[in-house]
Amino acid sequence: MIQPALIKKQRLILLILLILILSTIIIGLGTGYSPLSYDRIIPTILGQGSFKEDFVLFSIRLPRIIITLLAGMGLALSGSILQGITRNDLADPGIIGINSGAGVAIAIFFLFFPIKAGSFIYLLPLIAFMGALVTVCFIYIFSYKRNLGVQPMKLVLVGIGFSMALSGAMIVLISSAERAKVDFIARWLAGGIWGTDWPFIWAILPWLIILIPFTLYKASRLNLLGLSEPVAIGVGVAVEKERITLLLTAVALAASAVSVTGGITFIGLMAPHIAKALVGPRNQLFIPLAVPIGGWLLLVADTVGRNIGDTDGLPAGIIVALIGAPYFVYLLLKKN
Template identity: 65%
Template sequence: MIRNELLARQRTIVASLIFLLIGTLIVGMGIGSSSVSYDRIIPTLLGHGSFKDEFVLFSVRLPRMIVTMLSGMALALSGSILQAVTRNDLADPGIVGINSGAGVAVAVFFLYVPVDAVSFAYMLPLVGFAGGFLAAVLIYLFAYSKTEGLQPLKLVLTGTGFSMALSGLMIIVISSTDRQKFDFIAKWLAGNIWGTDWPYIYALLPWLILLVPFVLYKSNVLNLLSLSEHVTVGIGVRMQRERLLLMIAAVALASSAVSVTGGIAFIGLMAPHIAKSLVGPRHQLYVPISLLLGSWLLIVADLIGHNIAGPDGIPAGVIAALIGAPYFAYLLLKK
């Protein structure tokens, strides 16, 4: 039974984060080389802007920010699932190798599969999911022990090793390609948000529409999976089946996100942790907060990177790593 005061606190935090997210989106529309003056944002959204304002807002700024927002949600939710399923507070789709698996699949698809631009946008999440799922299966098999079950520390170490190996494989794959394609993959590796058009939004949105309600529905199962294996089995949870379903959901969320935003890590680590510190470890309470925090963190990282340096800026993945790596080290020392 969740206390009424805790529910009220969660609703207050959710409402505050929604206002913060909206405020950040408005700020993002009005800054940068391609922007709309703040007094023209509302008229333009209502269809009363000039051609230039409508082009900048609907073709440049909004698609990029919506892709970033949805990707942040997907990464945060994936991290929340992984931390519960693996009972490891350091689990993150970037740290445990899922992002790298998706990246290798996307790189091979981009370099060697001829496909038109529209189909490319919709097929990317599927290709990323295939690569991420294969990586997750291999990591799980190497980290699992018949006598001790899934070992949290071994999972992080195995995932880190796979991530480095897959990054090396990607460098080998792209080393013989032409300069233009090499530059694209290099920016992808750094977490440069590149899928900044409406088709990428339409390709990413169905995954969230399907999987966010599914994960919220499984909140009680996630609460139980966070306990020890003996307790979970004793309560009657079909642990292997639930783990598999939720792992597939986590891989799908992370892979669909990184397929359009590049290799971004630490968002799936930070957002769940901050959410838990605000309302506690129950998934019913902290997952909605984690979703909003993931969106906000990635949008802020992209806005900072996009506006502080040069015409191309700094990839959002680099900014997220600058924030997330010290946080990861802090959690590692604390745990």
């Protein structure tokens, strides 16, 4: 039984997060290389804007903001699942190789198939998922011990090794590619939000619509998987089956997100930790908070990045890494 006080606290925090997200969206709509006056945002939304205002709002800013928000939500949920099934607070889809596997698949498809990126928008999440799935299968195999099953800590360590190896493979892939394609992959590696048009939203949205409710439905199973295996088995949980199902869910969420945003790490690490600090470690309580926290963090990072430097600004992945890397070191030292 969840205490009513915690539920009330969760709802209050959700309201605060909604206000923060809306505030950041408004700031993001008005700032950038082509600024849009704040007093013109509502008239433009209502169809009373000039051609330039319509173009900036509906073709550049709004789709990018929505994509960033959705991708951050997917990465946060993926990280929440991974931390639960591995019983490791340092787990993140970027750290354990899922993002890298998705990135290599996208790079191979982009480099060796004569199709422009905009032509296979709806295939991107599926391509990324297949690459991430192959990677996770290898990680799972190398983490498996006969008679003991998958070792959660070993899964994370093997994943880190695969992440480094796949990053090297990505560099090899782009070493002989055309300049334009190299620029695209370099931007992906840096975590630049490159899917900034409405079709990309329709490509990622179905994955979140299906997998967010599914994960919330499995929250009680995640609670049990976070305990020791003998305890989970003792209460009737099919540990390996549940772990594989949830691992595939985490892979799909991360792959769909990075397919349109690039290799962004640490959102899946930070968002669950912040949510747990606010309402505790119970999945039914912190996952509904981790999802919007992840979306807001990536939205803030992209908004800040867009307004730094030249026309393109700094990739959101770099801004996130500047915060996430020290936080990862802090958690590592705390665990030791």
